Amino acid sequence: MDIDDLAIRxxxxxxxxxxxxxxxxxxxxxxxxxxxxxxxxALPQDGEALRIGLSGTPGVGKSTFIESFGMMLTGMGKxxxxxAVDPSSSRSGGSILGDKTRMDQxxxxxxxxxxxxxxxxxxxxxxxxxxxAVRLCEAAGYDVVLIETVGVGQSETVVAEMSDxxxxxxxxxxxxxxxxxxxxxxxxxxxxxINKADGELKAAATRTCADYAGALRLLRKRxxxxxxxxCAMTVSALEENGLDKAWQSLTxxxxxxxENGFWDRTRAAQARYWFMEDVxxxxxxxxxxxxxxxxxxxxSDAVAAGEQDPSAAAQAFIEGLRR
Amino acid sequence: MDIDDLAIRxxxxxxxxxxxxxxxxxxxxxxxxxxxxxxxxALPQDGEALRIGLSGTPGVGKSTFIESFGMMLTGMGKxxxxxAVDPSSSRSGGSILGDKTRMDQxxxxxxxxxxxxxxxxxxxxxxxxxxxAVRLCEAAGYDVVLIETVGVGQSETVVAEMSDxxxxxxxxxxxxxxxxxxxxxxxxxxxxxINKADGELKAAATRTCADYAGALRLLRKRxxxxxxxxCAMTVSALEENGLDKAWQSLTxxxxxxxENGFWDRTRAAQARYWFMEDVxxxxxxxxxxxxxxxxxxxxSDAVAAGEQDPSAAAQAFIEGLRR
Numbered sequence: 001m002d003i004d005d006l007a008i009r010x011x012x013x014x015x016x017x018x019x020x021x022x023x024x025x026x027x028x029x030x031x032x033x034x035x036x037x038x039x040x041x042a043l044p045q046d047g048e049a050l051r052i053g054l055s056g057t058p059g060v061g062k063s064t065f066i067e068s069f070g071m072m073l074t075g076m077g078k079x080x081x082x083x084a085v086d087p088s089s090s091r092s093g094g095s096i097l098g099d100k101t102r103m104d105q106x107x108x109x110x111x112x113x114x115x116x117x118x119x120x121x122x123x124x125x126x127x128x129x130x131x132x133a134v135r136l137c138e139a140a141g142y143d144v145v146l147i148e149t150v151g152v153g154q155s156e157t158v159v160a161e162m163s164d165x166x167x168x169x170x171x172x173x174x175x176x177x178x179x180x181x182x183x184x185x186x187x188x189x190x191x192x193x194i195n196k197a198d199g200e201l202k203a204a205a206t207r208t209c210a211d212y213a214g215a216l217r218l219l220r221k222r223x224x225x226x227x228x229x230x231c232a233m234t235v236s237a238l239e240e241n242g243l244d245k246a247w248q249s250l251t252x253x254x255x256x257x258x259e260n261g262f263w264d265r266t267r268a269a270q271a272r273y274w275f276m277e278d279v280x281x282x283x284x285x286x287x288x289x290x291x292x293x294x295x296x297x298x299x300s301d302a303v304a305a306g307e308q309d310p311s312a313a314a315q316a317f318i319e320g321l322r323r
Numbered sequence: 324m325d326i327d328d329l330a331i332r333x334x335x336x337x338x339x340x341x342x343x344x345x346x347x348x349x350x351x352x353x354x355x356x357x358x359x360x361x362x363x364x365a366l367p368q369d370g371e372a373l374r375i376g377l378s379g380t381p382g383v384g385k386s387t388f389i390e391s392f393g394m395m396l397t398g399m400g401k402x403x404x405x406x407a408v409d410p411s412s413s414r415s416g417g418s419i420l421g422d423k424t425r426m427d428q429x430x431x432x433x434x435x436x437x438x439x440x441x442x443x444x445x446x447x448x449x450x451x452x453x454x455x456a457v458r459l460c461e462a463a464g465y466d467v468v469l470i471e472t473v474g475v476g477q478s479e480t481v482v483a484e485m486s487d488x489x490x491x492x493x494x495x496x497x498x499x500x501x502x503x504x505x506x507x508x509x510x511x512x513x514x515x516x517i518n519k520a521d522g523e524l525k526a527a528a529t530r531t532c533a534d535y536a537g538a539l540r541l542l543r544k545r546x547x548x549x550x551x552x553x554c555a556m557t558v559s560a561l562e563e564n565g566l567d568k569a570w571q572s573l574t575x576x577x578x579x580x581x582e583n584g585f586w587d588r589t590r591a592a593q594a595r596y597w598f599m600e601d602v603x604x605x606x607x608x609x610x611x612x613x614x615x616x617x618x619x620x621x622x623s624d625a626v627a628a629g630e631q632d633p634s635a636a637a638q639a640f641i642e643g644l645r646r
């Protein structure tokens with residue numbers, strides 16, 4: 001399939017074309033990057049998908065939640081894509097989504113598309129690739145794109161930069177303490193879901209939910225929030241309880257933001273952000289090109305040998321690059 | 324003073340020339356960067372100064388330690404420079420070194436040179452500038468360059484990348500717990516000093532020291548360590564106790580590393596590191612130049628308006644840059 005082919009087949013909901021296009025945007029090769037840019041430019045610019053960022057540390061039941069929540073959505077006739085940002089993952093393991101068997105039903109649903117995190121050790125690389133995969137899924141007509149992250153380090157921030165709505169999934173806390181959720185992550189959340197509100201943990205989930213609702217009220221009000229948002233609620237992915245309420249809460253918020261101008265504004269700011277990130281990465285990628293790299297290595301050797309000052313050598317290198 | 328002047332006056336131990344040169348390397352202006360590179364290239368490459376990184380959170384008595392330790396060294400006939408890496412500092416306050424009155428005696432000593440952290444919000448910028456200031460101090464014939472950091476986030480790492488030896492300064496702990504010092508920082512330390520081993524805190528300091536000595540023994544042995552290193556010892560900056568022993572321990576370690584080839588190897592690796600960092604920063608700095616920035620802003624507007632895809636626009640921008 002060439003680029004023109006992909007640009008026709010993706011909007012026609014051809015899953016194989018989508019998968020190949022994602023493989024293309026995941027590649028770091030310069031010619032692939034150029035083809036990917038051509039493909040993305042050929043696809044419709046603004047999609048209608050609801051992009052939902054989902055953060056939750058291991059143990060909160062994220063796979064079970066995605067399975068139940070995704071099945072509910074496909075049951076409503078929606079097409080659902082699930083992507084992941086997990087810089088520590090590799091194809092061989094680590095990523096939750098790498099193990100599709102944990103989302104057994106959803107992975108076999110023809111209206112669902114699950115794609116593990118691209119394997120890459122640099123968060124920046126994973127982020128850019130996933131952001132482009134979101135665009136591709138949107139162009140392929142998915143109604144909801146879930147972007148999950150395990151919430152290590154800065155990964156929430158980059159997921160929030162590619163999401164319309166941000167959901168924080170938590171487990172019931174043992175005591176009445178908030179589970180050491182960093183303030184910065186709390187401030188990103190539009191909806192906090194306390195999972196495992198079932199069986200023995202039900203009471204604890206209700207208590208934890210009240211704690212978080214209280215904590216959210218103490219945060220500074222954000223302009224993009226209607227009254228009663230951000231909010232906290234309990235769900236049970238296992239018993240499929242509360243998932244419809246959570247969905248309602250998300251779609252209500254999305255509707256309000258669209259009607260009040262925040263939707264377009266946020267997407268525009270995000271597009272600017274990714275443009276700048278992409279420019280920076282492409283600029284730095286020049287350093288890996290064979291000819292440039294040879295010159296860089298030679299200068300680095302001279303610097304290591306004490307024959308040249310690092311700053312002076314850097315200056316000389318950059319001047320050479322621009323000639 | 325022009326660059327040739329500075330290149331003569333700095334090795335002649337002209338303090339005013341040194342101060343002006345540091346101001347020059349702190350500047351972000353492209354013409355200043357070019358001049359700074361020229362100056363650094365004109366100065367002798369490898370200095371003989373002992374570069375000591377010093378990390379300690381507020382409250383451990385860092386200013387008092389630098390004052391006492393520095394005065395001891397100048398009393399021994401050594402010339403001492405003190406620099407700081409503190410990305411959160413600004414000229415108006417925040418930095419410990421900004422307030423020279425806290426190192427009253429040392430700041431008036433003709434054989435000491437104290438320079439506050441360059442004001443800058445980006446750690447990368449502060450780090451590069453401080454690294455160049457270290458080179459300048461070395462060229463100006465200082466025997467010891469102390470590089471202090473308050474130890475927030477990644478600042479220890481960048482200080483370690485410009486130091487021959489790394490000292491971690493701690494206060495006595497209340498109980499027998501290790502004071503939540505991150506493992507990564509412990510692993511960087513060559514010598515741990517427990518300060519405030521005086522008065523009521525003396526017993527606690529001894530206990531804390533034993534705890535850290537035990538913890539250090541559990542860490543993986545590093546090739547650059549002779550037997551009995553890394554080590555922990557108590558000092559009292561207030562009563563000027565143990566400072567001579569700490570100095571002995573540092574010079575013994577320095578001697579061993581020089582004799583066993585680790586000294587040159589480390590400096591070579593550090594020079595490579597700073598060369599690459601400098602190349603990356605100069606590459607990205609191109610984006611701030613007027614003509615480039617105008618084109619970048621125009622593309623960013625088109626991206627925000629949905630007229631262009633972020634990746635495709637980035638690709639087009641980079642191609643334009645290289646023509």
